[in-house]
Amino acid sequence: xxxxxxxSASIDSAKRQGRTALVGFxxxxxxxxxxxxxxxxxxxxECDVVEIGVPFTDPMADGTTIQRASxxxxxxxxxxxxxxxxxRELSPRPAAPVLLMSYLNPLLAYxxxxxxxxxxxxxxxxxxxxxxxxxxxxxxxxxLDGEGLALVQMVTxxxxxxxxxxxxxxxxxxxxxxxxxxxxxxxxxxPQDVLAYMDRVKKVAPVPVCAGFGIxxxxxxxxxxxxxxxxxxxxxxxxxxxxxxxxxxxxxxxx
Amino acid sequence: xxxxxxxxxxxxxxxxxxGRYVPETLVPALDRLQAGVDRFxxxxxxxxxxxxxxxxxxxxxxxxxxxxxxxxxxGAEVWLKREDLAHTGAHKINNAIGQTLLAxxxxxxxVIAETGAxxxxxxxxxxxxxxxxxxxxxxGAVDVERQAPNVDRMKLxxxxxxxxxxxxxxxxAAIDEALRDWVAxxxxxxxxxxxxxxxxxxxxxxxxxxxxxxxxxRAQMQQQAGGLPDVAVACVGGGSNAIGLFHPFIGxxxxxxxxIEAGGRGPGLGDNAASLTAGTPGVLQGSYTxxxxxxxxxxxxxxxxxxxxxxxxxxPEHAYLMQSGRxxxxxxxxxxxxxxxxxxxxxxxxLPAIETAHAFAGARRFATANPGARILIGCSGRxxxxxxxxxxxxxxxxx
Numbered sequence: 143x144x145x146x147x148x149x150s151a152s153i154d155s156a157k158r159q160g161r162t163a164l165v166g167f168x169x170x171x172x173x174x175x176x177x178x179x180x181x182x183x184x185x186x187x188e189c190d191v192v193e194i195g196v197p198f199t200d201p202m203a204d205g206t207t208i209q210r211a212s213x214x215x216x217x218x219x220x221x222x223x224x225x226x227x228x229x230r231e232l233s234p235r236p237a238a239p240v241l242l243m244s245y246l247n248p249l250l251a252y253x254x255x256x257x258x259x260x261x262x263x264x265x266x267x268x269x270x271x272x273x274x275x276x277x278x279x280x281x282x283x284x285x286l287d288g289e290g291l292a293l294v295q296m297v298t299x300x301x302x303x304x305x306x307x308x309x310x311x312x313x314x315x316x317x318x319x320x321x322x323x324x325x326x327x328x329x330x331x332x333p334q335d336v337l338a339y340m341d342r343v344k345k346v347a348p349v350p351v352c353a354g355f356g357i358x359x360x361x362x363x364x365x366x367x368x369x370x371x372x373x374x375x376x377x378x379x380x381x382x383x384x385x386x387x388x389x390x391x392x393x394x395x396x397x
Numbered sequence: 398x399x400x401x402x403x404x405x406x407x408x409x410x411x412x413x414x415x416g417r418y419v420p421e422t423l424v425p426a427l428d429r430l431q432a433g434v435d436r437f438x439x440x441x442x443x444x445x446x447x448x449x450x451x452x453x454x455x456x457x458x459x460x461x462x463x464x465x466x467x468x469x470x471x472g473a474e475v476w477l478k479r480e481d482l483a484h485t486g487a488h489k490i491n492n493a494i495g496q497t498l499l500a501x502x503x504x505x506x507x508v509i510a511e512t513g514a515x516x517x518x519x520x521x522x523x524x525x526x527x528x529x530x531x532x533x534x535x536x537g538a539v540d541v542e543r544q545a546p547n548v549d550r551m552k553l554x555x556x557x558x559x560x561x562x563x564x565x566x567x568x569x570a571a572i573d574e575a576l577r578d579w580v581a582x583x584x585x586x587x588x589x590x591x592x593x594x595x596x597x598x599x600x601x602x603x604x605x606x607x608x609x610x611x612x613x614x615r616a617q618m619q620q621q622a623g624g625l626p627d628v629a630v631a632c633v634g635g636g637s638n639a640i641g642l643f644h645p646f647i648g649x650x651x652x653x654x655x656x657i658e659a660g661g662r663g664p665g666l667g668d669n670a671a672s673l674t675a676g677t678p679g680v681l682q683g684s685y686t687x688x689x690x691x692x693x694x695x696x697x698x699x700x701x702x703x704x705x706x707x708x709x710x711x712x713p714e715h716a717y718l719m720q721s722g723r724x725x726x727x728x729x730x731x732x733x734x735x736x737x738x739x740x741x742x743x744x745x746x747x748l749p750a751i752e753t754a755h756a757f758a759g760a761r762r763f764a765t766a767n768p769g770a771r772i773l774i775g776c777s778g779r780x781x782x783x784x785x786x787x788x789x790x791x792x793x794x795x796x
Contacts, residue, residue, distance in 0.1 A: 199696040200569065200681060202576045203420040209563055221693040246418055246680045251694025273418045273680070277408070298422045300583055305425070323422050324581040 144290025145267035148239040149191055149315035153350040153372050156190045162363055163372030164188065165316075165352050166379055166393055167243065169195040169211035170228070171220035173383055179228055181389055185379070186236035188393035190372065191316070191352075193270065194229070196222055196244035203272040205327030207377040222248050230264035239267035241294065241315070246274050246282075254282060258289040268292025268315045276309055283312075294318050299339050307346050316350040319343045319370060321357070327377030328356050332365055340369040363396050404717065409597020412720060414687075414713035417596040418680045423576075426583035431598050433503045438605060443502065450494050451609065454527060455484040457491075459610075461617035464774075466744040467757075471764035476622060477776040478614040480638065481749060485520045487778030488610055488638040493520035493589060495606035497528045500587035507531045510589040511575040513540055513568030513634070514705030514752060515547025516778055517591030522556035524589075532556040535574045537567040540704045547782045565698045568634075568708045572682050592635025593712035596683030600640075600712050607641025614773060615645050622771060628653040628763055631775035632755040633726065634670065634706035636715045638777035643724060653725065656715060657759035659701035660728030666691070670699035672711040673719050673726040681710040687719075702731035702786065703751035705778075729758035735791050737761060738780065750778035751786065 143151065156163035166189035171178050186192045197212040197220055204212065222244070229240055242261070249257055249271065261269075268291045274282065276295065283293045292315030297306055300323055310317060321336055322328070344351050353366040354374030366373050375396060382392035409415045417427060437443040451457040459482045464475040480488035493510070500508050508530050512518030518534040525532035534551055538560045541548055551558050564570030572595070579588045593603040611629075618625055629646055631639035633656040646652045661669035666689065669675065676687035681696055689697045689709040701707040718724035729737070738754035740761075741747055749757065753776055760774045780787070 198694075199564065200573050202573050202682065203422075203580065205577075206563070213564075216695060221695075223693075247688075247690070247696070248694040250679055251690065251692065272420050273683075275417060275419060275421055275424050277424075278416055278418060296421045298420075300422060300425050302425060309421075320422065323583055325577045 145239065145262065146290060146292030146314040148267050149241065149292055150349050152190045152239050153316055153352070157371050162367030163190040163350070163352065164393060164396065165191040165193060165354070165372055165374040167193040167195060167374060167376030169197060169208060169215055169380060170225045171197070171215040171218055172211040172380065173214065175218050175220060179232060181383065182232065183236060184388065184390035185393065186238045188390045189238050191241060192236065192238050193241045193243045193374065194225060196225060196242055196248050198245040198248055201245065203325055205325040205377060207327045207380050211380045222252050226260055226264045226266070229266055235265065240265065241268045241270055242266055243270040243272070246271050249282070254285045258285050258291055262289040262291060266291065268294055270294040270318060272296065296320055297343055299323060299336060306343065310343070310346045310348065313347065313349050316352050316372065317343060317347045318374065319351050319353050321353050321355045324355070326355050332362060337369050340366065344370055360396050404714065405597060405601055409601065411714045411717035414685055414716040415597055415600060416685050417683060418685065419596045419683050420580055422580045422583055426579065427596055429503065433499055434598050434602050437499055437502055443498070447495055447498055450498065451491065455490045455494055456482060457609065458613045459483050461614060461621055464745050467741065470744065471761055472768045473764035474622070474771040475760065476618065476626065476773045477747070478610060478642065478773060480610060480775065480777045481747065481753070481779035485516070485523050486781060487516040487520070487750065488607060488641060489517045489520035489591060490523070491609050491641070492591065492603050492606045492637060493517065493524040494527065496589045496602070497521070497524035497530065500530060500589065501528050503587060505530065505587035506585040507533065508587045508589050509533045509535065509575050509578050510591060511535045511568065511571035512591060513571065513707060514703065514750070515540065515544040515551070515782055516705060518556070518558070519547050519550045519554065521589045521591070522551040522554035526555050533578070534558050535561050535571040535578070537565065537571045538562045539566040540568070543786055544704055544782055545785055567704065569696065576682070592637040593640045593714060594635040594682065594684060594710060600684065600714055603637050604640045604644055604714060607637050608644045610638065610641040610775065611643060611645035614642060618773060625649055625652050626773035627767070627770045628655050629773045629775070630655045630657065630756050630760040630763065632657050632706060632752050632777060633673065633711060633715060634659065634708050634752065636712035638775050640712060640714055642775040643718070647723060654718065654723060655759060655763060656724055656726040657755045658726060658728045659703060659706035659755060660730040660733070661700040662731060667697055668700050669728065670701045670707050670709070671728045672709060673715060674728055684710070684713050686710055686713040687716045702734065702790070703755065705750065705752040706755065727759055729755040733758040739791055747776065748780040749776055750780045751783050753777045
């Protein structure tokens with residue numbers, strides 16, 4: 143099965159079991175490089191999909207929590223080659239497919255020729271690139287397609303309907319439906335129009351839909367679960383790690 | 398408005414550079430901005446309003462001054478385009494008032510801006526006050542400290558100044574934070590970006606608004622000097638005053654275009670802010686351009702004595718002009734810039750901004766290599782705001 147199919151299948155499988163799929167986000171090398179693969183296994187044990195955040199100096203779509211984690215990771219020397227090596231060496235292999243979430247520049251620096259091959263060889267199933275809009279994505283998409291890796295598309299509440307249809311048409315893996323206008327991590331009050339927007343996305347989506355940004359509680363998971371296939375938990379998970387909690391136990395508490 | 402043959406293209410590209418690399422949330426906002434630019438920039442009503450504000454409020458046209466003593470000292474014919482005489486003390490006002498008028502036409506409820514040296518922050522605060530819109534300015538905490546007089550000016554002009562403690566705490570972090578603010582309210586907020594950087598259409602919009610510098614200078618040179626200059630010299634951080642000066646001369650093949658970047662303490666990574674002369678291609682803050690980065694694509698902190706040039710990237714059109722060979726770019730170090738500042742102040746009675754002083758240092762070098770040349774310098778801003786740093790550096794040595 144190709145990487146992008148593994149992602150869709152894992153979310154679909156959760157749904158068949160009557161669960162809302164959980165996508166866990168962990169900044170690579172946070173809180174420390176030595177404990178990373180252990181934390182990754184713990185997150186993968188509770189989640190249907192794992193997103194590894196590639197730290198970047200200019201995380202313009204991220205709120206304070208992920209900025210903090212990102213800068214801490216960079217300070218320790220976390221880099222994309224290190225991350226790919228960590229995923230490659232994971233043992234046992236996690237059941238949940240692993241995605242990398244990275245701003246574009248670290249991917250360009252790695253080289254778009256080398257990246258898909260090395261990522262596929264490490265068992266990475268796809269990428270999410272928050273500063274790469276659809277119109278600029280041809281080159282990366284073509285490169286990832288060659289290895290069957292997903293380029294996950296984001297949509298937002300301000301995406302106009304005709305654009306939404308266009309973005310969803312070519313989507314792979316899952317569609318990342320951003321819950322609000324704003325950066326990651328802010329607590330989101332879920333007004334009715336956000337749920338109506340989730341329904342609109344779900345209607346046109348050829349792959350599963352996961353809601354993300356600001357999801358921190360079991361109530362929110364339940365609420366979104368009635369409208370989409372899964373939820374992404376990022377900043378709340380990082381904050382649990384900062385408090386010294388077990389990431390697996392925190393994620394289990396959201397179910 | 399000046400026509401540019403083929404640049405940018407429909408995707409906002411200048412050759413390979415430029416484009417639009419932003420979170421999906423900002424795509425509709427940039428589409429609206431693009432529609433506003435397409436509609437209002439050529440609109441006679443908007444142009445009349447903009448021209449009237451430039452003339453009666455911002456003090457344009459600015460003078461072209463013959464720098465006779467510098468000319469004698471350098472063995473050249475030196476002319477200064479006096480943007481330091483524009484309202485709020487620098488060229489930044491040309492862009493700030495233009496974009497704020499555009500923001501009002503687009504129905505914005507508030508404007509936000511980033512600032513490095515504080516000049517764009519002051520210009521945006523003044524323009525917002527003039528147009529009647531609330532204004533929030535993001536400024537790196539390091540810059541808040543080293544450009545304190547400008548922080549107080551922004552407050553007096555009614556703006557809210559937010560110090561940015563994340564990232565490198567200078568201009569780059571301020572842009573990141575302004576982008577985050579805009580992502581949170583893409584419908585009601587207008588982002589007045591202060592340099593010819595960022596996602597398309599900003600580099601184009603800023604160039605069009607700043608090209609008034611070069612259009613005036615070109616006509617004034619013909620009238621006062623009797624012909625075009627051999628070279629036009631400007632300092633380059635993000636590159637808005639340089640592109641504004643250069644652009645109307647691009648078709649004049651006899652006019653060399655020379656941009657001067659911040660050479661800081663020297664050529665090592667992290668010791669300067671010379672993105673064009675020392676950078677490599679990459680994506681930073683919405684644009685594919687030349688940036689100062691490490692092997693893993695992490696953007697590097699910069700150093701320059703001038704806060705306004707202290708930036709790890711540069712406008713994509715400059716990257717293109719360098720690659721195509723139409724413009725050349727060199728550096729001036731902190732020491733060379735401060736030395737040039739003293740020379741200009743003492744011999745011409747003009748205290749330029751430290752940013753601007755980099756252009757003087759580059760022009761002096763050009764004069765040495767090209768005796769008798771007719772040199773046009775973009776005197777982009779005045780140095781009053783640099784008093785705290787001048788007190789810690791050159792004034793200490795004079796005492």
